[in-house]
Amino acid sequence: MTDETTVVEFKGVTKRFKLPRAGFFGGSRCVTALDDVSFKVARGTTLGVVGESGSGKSTLARILLRLETPSAGTVEVVGQDLFALSLDELRALRRRVQAVFQDPYGSLNPRQRVGSIVVEPLVAQGQRDKLALRSRAQELLAMVGLPERALGQPVHEFSGGQRQRIAIARALSVKPELIVLDEPTSSLDVSIRAQILNILKTLQRELRISYVFIGHDLQTVRFMSTTLCVMYFGRIVEIGPAAEVFACPAHPYTGMLLRIARSRDAIVPAPVGEPPDPVTPPQGCAFRSRCQRATSVCETLEPPLRGVGGAHHYAACHNAGARVNSLAR
Amino acid sequence: MAVVDTAFLRPRRRRRTDAPVVAALFCAVLVAWAIAAPLLMPFDPNAPNFESVLRPPFWEEDGSRAHLLGTDQLGRDILSRIMLGAQVSLLTAFVATVCAGTFGIALGIVGGYAGGLIDMALMRLVDTFLALPFILMALALVAALGAGLGNIIVVIALTNWARYARLVRSEVLSVKSRPFVDLAKVSGLSETAIVLRHILPNVLNSVLVLAVLDIARTIILESSLSFLGLGVQPPDVSWGLMLADGRNYMLVAWWLTALPGAFIALAVLSFNAVGEWAKRHFDPRGSVETAI
Amino acid sequence: MNAELLKIEGLSVTFRGARNDLYALRDVSFSIGGGEMVGIVGESGCGKSTLLAAVSRTLPASAKIDGRIVFEGTDLTALSETAMRQMRGRKIGTIVQNPMTALDPLFTIGNQIEEVLKHRAGAARESVGRLALDALQSVQIAAPKSRLKQYPHQLSGGMRQRVLIAMNACCRPKLLLADEPTTALDVTVQESILQLFQAIRHEQGASIILVTHDLGVVRKLCDRVLVMYAGRIVEQGQVPDVFDAPMHPYTRALVRSIPSGNDHPDELYAIPGQVPDLTRNIVGCAFAQRCEIATSRCHQHTPDLTGPDLRRVACWEQPRHD
Numbered sequence: 035m036t037d038e039t040t041v042v043e044f045k046g047v048t049k050r051f052k053l054p055r056a057g058f059f060g061g062s063r064c065v066t067a068l069d070d071v072s073f074k075v076a077r078g079t080t081l082g083v084v085g086e087s088g089s090g091k092s093t094l095a096r097i098l099l100r101l102e103t104p105s106a107g108t109v110e111v112v113g114q115d116l117f118a119l120s121l122d123e124l125r126a127l128r129r130r131v132q133a134v135f136q137d138p139y140g141s142l143n144p145r146q147r148v149g150s151i152v153v154e155p156l157v158a159q160g161q162r163d164k165l166a167l168r169s170r171a172q173e174l175l176a177m178v179g180l181p182e183r184a185l186g187q188p189v190h191e192f193s194g195g196q197r198q199r200i201a202i203a204r205a206l207s208v209k210p211e212l213i214v215l216d217e218p219t220s221s222l223d224v225s226i227r228a229q230i231l232n233i234l235k236t237l238q239r240e241l242r243i244s245y246v247f248i249g250h251d252l253q254t255v256r257f258m259s260t261t262l263c264v265m266y267f268g269r270i271v272e273i274g275p276a277a278e279v280f281a282c283p284a285h286p287y288t289g290m291l292l293r294i295a296r297s298r299d300a301i302v303p304a305p306v307g308e309p310p311d312p313v314t315p316p317q318g319c320a321f322r323s324r325c326q327r328a329t330s331v332c333e334t335l336e337p338p339l340r341g342v343g344g345a346h347h348y349a350a351c352h353n354a355g356a357r358v359n360s361l362a363r
Numbered sequence: 364m365a366v367v368d369t370a371f372l373r374p375r376r377r378r379r380t381d382a383p384v385v386a387a388l389f390c391a392v393l394v395a396w397a398i399a400a401p402l403l404m405p406f407d408p409n410a411p412n413f414e415s416v417l418r419p420p421f422w423e424e425d426g427s428r429a430h431l432l433g434t435d436q437l438g439r440d441i442l443s444r445i446m447l448g449a450q451v452s453l454l455t456a457f458v459a460t461v462c463a464g465t466f467g468i469a470l471g472i473v474g475g476y477a478g479g480l481i482d483m484a485l486m487r488l489v490d491t492f493l494a495l496p497f498i499l500m501a502l503a504l505v506a507a508l509g510a511g512l513g514n515i516i517v518v519i520a521l522t523n524w525a526r527y528a529r530l531v532r533s534e535v536l537s538v539k540s541r542p543f544v545d546l547a548k549v550s551g552l553s554e555t556a557i558v559l560r561h562i563l564p565n566v567l568n569s570v571l572v573l574a575v576l577d578i579a580r581t582i583i584l585e586s587s588l589s590f591l592g593l594g595v596q597p598p599d600v601s602w603g604l605m606l607a608d609g610r611n612y613m614l615v616a617w618w619l620t621a622l623p624g625a626f627i628a629l630a631v632l633s634f635n636a637v638g639e640w641a642k643r644h645f646d647p648r649g650s651v652e653t654a655i
Numbered sequence: 656m657n658a659e660l661l662k663i664e665g666l667s668v669t670f671r672g673a674r675n676d677l678y679a680l681r682d683v684s685f686s687i688g689g690g691e692m693v694g695i696v697g698e699s700g701c702g703k704s705t706l707l708a709a710v711s712r713t714l715p716a717s718a719k720i721d722g723r724i725v726f727e728g729t730d731l732t733a734l735s736e737t738a739m740r741q742m743r744g745r746k747i748g749t750i751v752q753n754p755m756t757a758l759d760p761l762f763t764i765g766n767q768i769e770e771v772l773k774h775r776a777g778a779a780r781e782s783v784g785r786l787a788l789d790a791l792q793s794v795q796i797a798a799p800k801s802r803l804k805q806y807p808h809q810l811s812g813g814m815r816q817r818v819l820i821a822m823n824a825c826c827r828p829k830l831l832l833a834d835e836p837t838t839a840l841d842v843t844v845q846e847s848i849l850q851l852f853q854a855i856r857h858e859q860g861a862s863i864i865l866v867t868h869d870l871g872v873v874r875k876l877c878d879r880v881l882v883m884y885a886g887r888i889v890e891q892g893q894v895p896d897v898f899d900a901p902m903h904p905y906t907r908a909l910v911r912s913i914p915s916g917n918d919h920p921d922e923l924y925a926i927p928g929q930v931p932d933l934t935r936n937i938v939g940c941a942f943a944q945r946c947e948i949a950t951s952r953c954h955q956h957t958p959d960l961t962g963p964d965l966r967r968v969a970c971w972e973q974p975r976h977d
Contacts, residue, residue: 086841086842087812087841194699223698223699223868224698224868224870224909224912224913225698225908225909225912225925225926226698227912228913228924228925231923232923232925251842252842253913253914254914256914257914257923290843291842291843294842294845295842297875298874298875299874299875300875301846301850301875302846308813308814308844
């Protein structure tokens with residue numbers, strides 16, 4: 035059943051990477067970067083994905099952009115199965131999903147001029163008319179607040195923030211329905227970050243684009259998101275409307291992140307430990323080594339995503355509940 | 364109260380540059396000779412003149428202004444021969460480098476971009492060629508193809524291509540991993556377009572640096588082969604051949620060997636200096652050094 | 656009032672380039688007492704990292720340094736390299752952003768800590784093994800015995816940073832210079848690293864200068880903060896004062912542009928424009944071009960850092976504390 039308002043849907047996506055064997059006699063090892071991840075993104079909204087290193091958020095982005103192939107599960111973009119397409123169908127679909135990455139210096143080809151960079155997706159789709167391309171390039175630069183003379187300038191004359199604007203302009207050129215933003219402001223200075231985030235929000239309002247916004251800074255992701263998704267160790271541990279997840283976090287990891295973000299003047303007492311070794315994943319819940327609510331069931335059974343509290347709000351915790359919400363504030 | 368900030372105003376300084384000006388000028392002279400030697404030469408380099416045999420250069424006692432660098436045992440003008448020799452050396456260097464470079468770039472890109480078994484096969488081929496000793500290979504090829512300018516260009520290209528392939532392959536690996544390549548895929552660009560528009564232009568810088576440095580190397584290679592009699596044959600002229608010719612007269616006429624030898628050395632030094640400058644400016648990460 | 660541990664007077668650093676000079680630090684003066692935790696915040700190009708490098712004398716040879724850096728009565732700029740080497744590691748410790756660059760990949764963690772203990776902390780050979788174990792335990796590394804035998808690449812980023820902190824702490828330095836120590840780390844790991852810094856200050860009485868672009872970190876950890884812009888200090892004071900009632904327009908704008916979880920505006924406050932080009936001579940206040948309240952005086956004359964010791968601002972439009 036394809037829904038006109040669903041732009042992207044992940045259904046049970048799992049991704050495993052093979053590692054080189056440990057020594058001559060070790061068996062083959064693998065890392066599960068994503069484990070049974072499912073979500074939907076509605077048109078015109080932003081799915082914010084928050085997670086730390088090892089959470090799988092970047093792998094999620096790469097699969098969504100078809101830069102990696104899932105080991106299991108399906109990905110549907112505007113109703114079409116992303117990994118069952120022919121080359122021509124894929125190229126047509128590429129028009130609908132574009133991306134902006136974290137590194138402003140690596141995201142632009144240093145040998146290209148700005149004018150040619152921003153219209154490249156159009157050229158890839160077959161647009162050849164030089165005049166049309168040029169006028170579209172001018173339009174795009176204006177949308178992101180860059181002057182027209184930038185068209186002929188080489189990339190190295192621009193600062194980090196300006197480069198991200200160019201990258202955003204490029205993503206907009208084909209009028210996509212979804213833009214995947216993987217930590218787009220994490221490499222930028224604080225004062226520039228605000229400029230870029232404002233531009234993104236305005237564009238979303240005006241053009242009704244959907245975003246998948248990935249970040250590690252809870253405040254930034256919250257600012258951008260309609261729906262918030264928290265990932266840990268390759269799994270979604272909590273997902274729901276951003277305001278609600280923020281107000282009533284059900285999963286202890288979300289609670290931990292919120293406590294740290296909210297405590298402005300004092301250091302939060304050490305959440306001990308680190309994420310487990312991805313090569314030897316533990317049984318049961320991956321968060322239990324750091325969790326204050328862990329009980330015996332957490333050691334044996336991996337908690338499934340279950341509805342908690344409000345509508346469309348899910349968390350993967352055996353001990354999620356109202357009692358804990360008050361502790362999390 | 365504070366006054367206008369004059370503390371940091373300073374007079375404009377002349378731009379400091381690290382360009383090797385003298386070396387570049389010398390290279391320019393050689394290139395000019397290479398292009399227009401037949402027009403610039405004062406004498407026919409092959410015309411004997413038995414009245415003016417073994418004349419020393421003009422600054423020596425017996426020298427004359429007519430033959431600035433002297434004459435050889437057949438009375439041929441050394442300066443003219445050196446100019447024509449420049450044409451041969453640089454022509455060989457240029458053509459051999461272009462051939463080696465084109466072939467090496469093509470294979471390097473294919474291997475680097477495709478990866479997997481193709482890449483492995485390519486690298487083994489490269490290793491093999493790099494392991495073969497140059498002189499041995501030259502001897503074998505000359506034995507098969509015969510001596511002469513055309514054939515030594517082939518010989519030199521065959522010994523050099525592997526370095527380009529290895530350099531390009533490692534550069535491609537590094538460029539491939541940069542975000543803008545992934546973003547080009549996301550844009551919908553075909554693999555060919557990605558290679559031509561994104562990979563190749565970013566690889567060319569270091570290739571150019573290697574090519575300039577290679578000119579110096581090729582000059583020595585060609586001179587060595589010609590000296591051994593395997594390369595350029597008379598009536599063609601080459602610095603290496605001049606060295607071989609003048610060997611028997613070294614004790615009586617030093618200029619027959621010293622001058623071509625000096626030109627070889629100066630040419631190598633100059634092209635190296637220009638190449639090093641190019642490396643500083645176009646290959647700051649030092650990919651050329653680590654790859655060859 | 657604590658005795659002054661570090662006093663910087665009129666420090667200016669200029670990097671000589673092939674084509675032009677970069678004025679990285681311009682006339683910076685401040686002081687730190689014993690056991691103080693001072694944060695230096697600013698964005699790229701403000702000179703904060705250059706400042707730390709100047710104190711530890713690790714600037715490149717092309718840098719021209721003017722002014723004085725007085726540490727426990729000695730002018731560091733006048734010391735010989737040998738004498739400075741003695742200072743570094745024993746009295747002045749350094750924590751860098753990427754610990755991998757400070758750890759030798761060829762030696763085990765145990766080896767590296769023991770070496771530091773032997774040569775810098777002057778520990779007896781028999782006791783280094785035990786002391787190394789203690790050092791790892793003091794920074795809360797789990798299973799320290801097995802970690803001692805591991806190599807740096809086998810540890811996570813957070814653990815490497817703890818090892819680096821342990822290596823510095825075991826020499827009991829008087830001053831610890833930390834350049835973006837938590838920037839590359841996950842948020843949850845960051846909190847525990849900040850706790851370590853607190854512990855070092857508490858137990859050893861060390862002073863810590865923490866350089867970062869993350870205002871939140873400074874707010875949680877530091878007593879005092881210096882805000883830098885384009886090579887100068889524009890505001891300094893106690894952390895609660897500066898963040899709750901910022902006086903300099905740049906500080907105000909910085910604080911406003913960070914999204915906080917307690918309010919969800921539709922738009923963030925964004926400072927227009929960009930940081931000025933530091934290779935050009937800047938006349939007047941460097942922030943004037945982007946400032947909402949700049950006057951003609953601001954464009955012509957550079958404001959000095961004025962005010963009582965505990966609260967100073969460099970702005971013409973501030974009430975003066977004369």
